[in-house]
Amino acid sequence: MAKVIRVGLLGCGTVGGGVVRILDREARDIAVRVGGQLLVTRVGVRDLAKDRQLPLPADAFTDDLLSVVEADDVDVIVEVMGGRDPAGGLIRRALELGKPVVTANKELVAHEGPELYELAESSGVDLMYEAAVAGAIPIIRPLKQSLAGDRVRRVVGILNGTTNYILTKMTEEGASYDAVLSEAQRLGYAEADPTADVGGHDAASKTAILASLAFDSKVHADDVFREGIENVTATDISVADRLGYVIKLLGIASEVDDQVAVRVHPTFLPKAHPLAAVRESFNAIYVEADAAGELMFYGRGAGALPTGSAVVGDLIDAARNVQQTTRGPVESVHRGRSIRPIQELQTQYYVLLDVDDTAGVLAAVATTFGKNDVSIAQVWQEGQGDRAQLVLITHRALEGALRSCVRDLQGTEGVRNVASVMRVEAEVFS
Amino acid sequence: MAKVIRVGLLGCGTVGGGVVRILDREARDIAVRVGGQLLVTRVGVRDLAKDRQLPLPADAFTDDLLSVVEADDVDVIVEVMGGRDPAGGLIRRALELGKPVVTANKELVAHEGPELYELAESSGVDLMYEAAVAGAIPIIRPLKQSLAGDRVRRVVGILNGTTNYILTKMTEEGASYDAVLSEAQRLGYAEADPTADVGGHDAASKTAILASLAFDSKVHADDVFREGIENVTATDISVADRLGYVIKLLGIASEVDDQVAVRVHPTFLPKAHPLAAVRESFNAIYVEADAAGELMFYGRGAGALPTGSAVVGDLIDAARNVQQTTRGPVESVHRGRSIRPIQELQTQYYVLLDVDDTAGVLAAVATTFGKNDVSIAQVWQEGQGDRAQLVLITHRALEGALRSCVRDLQGTEGVRNVASVMRVEAEVFS
Numbered sequence: 001m002a003k004v005i006r007v008g009l010l011g012c013g014t015v016g017g018g019v020v021r022i023l024d025r026e027a028r029d030i031a032v033r034v035g036g037q038l039l040v041t042r043v044g045v046r047d048l049a050k051d052r053q054l055p056l057p058a059d060a061f062t063d064d065l066l067s068v069v070e071a072d073d074v075d076v077i078v079e080v081m082g083g084r085d086p087a088g089g090l091i092r093r094a095l096e097l098g099k100p101v102v103t104a105n106k107e108l109v110a111h112e113g114p115e116l117y118e119l120a121e122s123s124g125v126d127l128m129y130e131a132a133v134a135g136a137i138p139i140i141r142p143l144k145q146s147l148a149g150d151r152v153r154r155v156v157g158i159l160n161g162t163t164n165y166i167l168t169k170m171t172e173e174g175a176s177y178d179a180v181l182s183e184a185q186r187l188g189y190a191e192a193d194p195t196a197d198v199g200g201h202d203a204a205s206k207t208a209i210l211a212s213l214a215f216d217s218k219v220h221a222d223d224v225f226r227e228g229i230e231n232v233t234a235t236d237i238s239v240a241d242r243l244g245y246v247i248k249l250l251g252i253a254s255e256v257d258d259q260v261a262v263r264v265h266p267t268f269l270p271k272a273h274p275l276a277a278v279r280e281s282f283n284a285i286y287v288e289a290d291a292a293g294e295l296m297f298y299g300r301g302a303g304a305l306p307t308g309s310a311v312v313g314d315l316i317d318a319a320r321n322v323q324q325t326t327r328g329p330v331e332s333v334h335r336g337r338s339i340r341p342i343q344e345l346q347t348q349y350y351v352l353l354d355v356d357d358t359a360g361v362l363a364a365v366a367t368t369f370g371k372n373d374v375s376i377a378q379v380w381q382e383g384q385g386d387r388a389q390l391v392l393i394t395h396r397a398l399e400g401a402l403r404s405c406v407r408d409l410q411g412t413e414g415v416r417n418v419a420s421v422m423r424v425e426a427e428v429f430s
Numbered sequence: 431m432a433k434v435i436r437v438g439l440l441g442c443g444t445v446g447g448g449v450v451r452i453l454d455r456e457a458r459d460i461a462v463r464v465g466g467q468l469l470v471t472r473v474g475v476r477d478l479a480k481d482r483q484l485p486l487p488a489d490a491f492t493d494d495l496l497s498v499v500e501a502d503d504v505d506v507i508v509e510v511m512g513g514r515d516p517a518g519g520l521i522r523r524a525l526e527l528g529k530p531v532v533t534a535n536k537e538l539v540a541h542e543g544p545e546l547y548e549l550a551e552s553s554g555v556d557l558m559y560e561a562a563v564a565g566a567i568p569i570i571r572p573l574k575q576s577l578a579g580d581r582v583r584r585v586v587g588i589l590n591g592t593t594n595y596i597l598t599k600m601t602e603e604g605a606s607y608d609a610v611l612s613e614a615q616r617l618g619y620a621e622a623d624p625t626a627d628v629g630g631h632d633a634a635s636k637t638a639i640l641a642s643l644a645f646d647s648k649v650h651a652d653d654v655f656r657e658g659i660e661n662v663t664a665t666d667i668s669v670a671d672r673l674g675y676v677i678k679l680l681g682i683a684s685e686v687d688d689q690v691a692v693r694v695h696p697t698f699l700p701k702a703h704p705l706a707a708v709r710e711s712f713n714a715i716y717v718e719a720d721a722a723g724e725l726m727f728y729g730r731g732a733g734a735l736p737t738g739s740a741v742v743g744d745l746i747d748a749a750r751n752v753q754q755t756t757r758g759p760v761e762s763v764h765r766g767r768s769i770r771p772i773q774e775l776q777t778q779y780y781v782l783l784d785v786d787d788t789a790g791v792l793a794a795v796a797t798t799f800g801k802n803d804v805s806i807a808q809v810w811q812e813g814q815g816d817r818a819q820l821v822l823i824t825h826r827a828l829e830g831a832l833r834s835c836v837r838d839l840q841g842t843e844g845v846r847n848v849a850s851v852m853r854v855e856a857e858v859f860s
Contacts, residue, residue: 018721022579022721023579026579026581029581029762030578030579032762033578033759130576136719136723136725137725138568138571138572138577141568141571141572141575141576142568142572145568145743145747146560146568147743148460148463148746149452149453149456149460149463149739149743149745149746150452150456150739150742150743151456274707274728277707278704282724289566289739290735291448291566291735291736291738291739291742292566292729292730292735292739293566293733293736294712294728294729294730295567295568295728295729295730296714296728296729297725297726297728298704298724298725298727298728299723299724299725299726300722300723300724300725303723305720305721305722305723306721306722306723309577309580309721309722310576310722312579312721313575313576313580316575316578316759317759320759327754329463329746329747329750332459332462
């Protein structure tokens with residue numbers, strides 16, 4: 001087969017450059033797998049003046065992005081520009097034209113994925129987005145194909161490399177959040193404005209995409225309950241350590257009473273859990289399914305080449321399908337499960353209180369917990385002089401009850417401050 | 431689409447029963463994904479008299495296995511009977527008839543895989559075998575599709591649950607190999623005749639399949655250098671522990687000078703490596719690729735439902751392809767890399783010697799190592815009275831040189847016995 005499959009590239013930054021380099025380096029093998037040569041014919045960029053040092057003809061570049069999508073000599077679209085606009089409109093146009101799309105655009109898929117899947121389905125073309133979640137880690141294809149006959153019950157992920165790096169350093173070096181963040185920024189592991197990472201927004205987007213796919217339902221980024229790691233202290237980490245836990249920023253999507261519960265927050269995770277061993281900027285996704293049992297997928301969640309590898313894997317599939325005038329499996333988001341309110345979450349909690357070191361404080365605190373129907377599993381007090389800290393781990397309780405308890409604690413005699421509250425996933429194995 | 435895809439099942443033991451149960455339980459969802467109903471119309475078994483308690487019509491069963499393959503009312507074959515014969519002939523017949531095949535048959539694929547891939551390719555039908563390696567863990571599809579545009583450099587796997595269970599118990603309880611094996615047999619985790627597992631044969635089969643796929647070459651089970659765990663002692667494990675290692679039975683396939691090096695043996699693995707945390711009967715596969723970097727896939731390597739989940743995932747893909755009169759991607763085993771002889775392996779080694787506790791022994795031992803061009807990285811001596819043990823870790827050396835050194839050590843003055851020799855993969859990250 002001598003056929004050429006012509007690729008239109010939208011965006012040519014770090015990931016786009018990675019894609020072009022992989023396509024060039026592995027051209028011969030890729031042609032065998034596709035059943036035809038992959039040729040990048042058009043590249044849409046914002047800044048035509050930039051010298052990109054890539055093995056592409058100069059006349060392939062244009063700043064008219066729509067012209068790339070609509071060009072007669074483009075069979076497949078690869079979108080690596082990021083952002084919802086104009087990427088969303090361009091992808092919709094490509095799908096309407098019957099051109100398959102491969103995208104690495106996490107933000108777009110997290111916010112508009114289910115609608116885009118439906119458009120791709122009605123247009124009868126592929127929309128692939130393996131690179132949008134956890135870079136090079138194959139997770140979309142396993143969820144969509146390998147587990148197609150199974151029933152997924154829970155997906156738990158370390159989905160953001162920057163926050164996992166910060167928490168790893170805090171854990172292993174006993175350093176403060178601020179000190180580690182500054183160091184990470186200096187080394188280029190964290191952005192100057194780190195909000196998207198440390199605030200959990202990036203992890204929430206990825207969790208939404210995984211939840212949609214795992215539970216065949218429309219889950220959008222805004223449906224995800226979200227807390228960042230900004231308030232995690234060295235004390236929290238050392239308390240967790242003494243109790244047999246590590247603190248990880250987890251994205252957790254699960255099925256509860258035919259609803260989808262979906263949240264991102266710093267979590268006490270037992271040290272024996274496979275996710276607890278995921279260090280530095282690595283990502284990992286842990287999946288529980290009825291028949292398959294426990295699965296974990298681990299690797300690099302970001303970077304030009306890892307993300308490029310995932311894009312090219314998708315592109316080979318999409319191009320092969322074009323060549324064979326067929327298409328891959330489609331997402332099923334028609335189950336229409338609703339999102340479970342966070343108040344109905346049932347889990348364990350860690351509460352750290354600054355208290356007066358006087359008789360009667362523990363009794364007052366215990367009474368407040370009892371009144372709110374939150375049962376205490378473990379408690380200890382530390383400190384001398386007039387300042388002490390009270391560490392409490394609860395049994396499983398309703399999030400709503402715990403929140404009411406925390407409000408009441410702020411007015412409890414002898415409690416100076418509720419220093420930390422964090423969810424404890426001790427039964428994440430169960 | 432109301433079309434029915436008719437499935438012929440070869441074998442109906444544990445895994446076959448798991449497949450039938452999953453197909454029954456998830457029938458509605460599976461029909462949506464396939465675009466048609468999956469119906470098991472024929473089941474070939476050895477013993478017709480057995481009551482299998484499965485949701486299948488009694489007249490579906492036959493002991494004429496070939497009739498299942500050749501039946502007009504069978505569109506797809508699922509082979510879960512195991513063994514090379516008659517499964518191999520039946521699968522070849524199905525492929526010749528243009529019927530796609532899904533198999534969980536590790537032994538067959540490990541010995542005849544490359545030839546079967548070629549037959550499937552020339553017949554233009556799917557041959558899928560995700561379930562043949564590491565049960566429910568999706569590893570075939572990621573290697574074949576997700577990493578299709580990447581270049582895999584190394585695959586390292588914990589591929590046998592029984593041996594990983596035994597080594598985990600020996601490590602965590604300090605017990606002897608014999609004691610743990612007996613306990614594992616009592617609990618049903620090890621077979622009465624444990625040779626296939628503890629001798630590394632099972633892991634070697636899986637390693638051959640992964641090596642073929644990762645390096646686009648014909649690698650057969652017999653090409654794999656193999657050592658089992660039968661001689662691993664409690665002393666080896668405690669020495670490894672003190673040096674910062676765990677002992678794991680690893681299947682290692684790598685590309686060296688355009689050859690494929692492929693081996694299974696107990697290995698000193700640094701505790702910080704993600705594979706070191708894989709406990710009990712879990713399996714995991716660690717992959718290094720040029721662009722994707724490091725990846726790991728973790729889960730249940732065996733069992734009726736995990737294996738059934740992988741079979742059904744493949745079956746949905748194969749049935750969808752039948753429905754759309756297309757086929758999935760094919761294996762490329764045409765690169766024709768040769769197998770690297772084990773003598774040319776370069777790695778570090780652990781050597782444990784029983785020696786006389788007398789002056790001059792260390793010098794004699796060191797001289798023997800030096801004469802064989804094996805350089806010593808670490809050494810220490812333990813023991814009192816006239817009996818002592820000498821622990822040595824070498825720098826990277828040629829396997830051939832190390833073997834010659836071990837022969838010479840057996841004749842070295844003061845050396846009573848070469849108690850253990852094991853490969854050390856200290857640079858498995860590199």
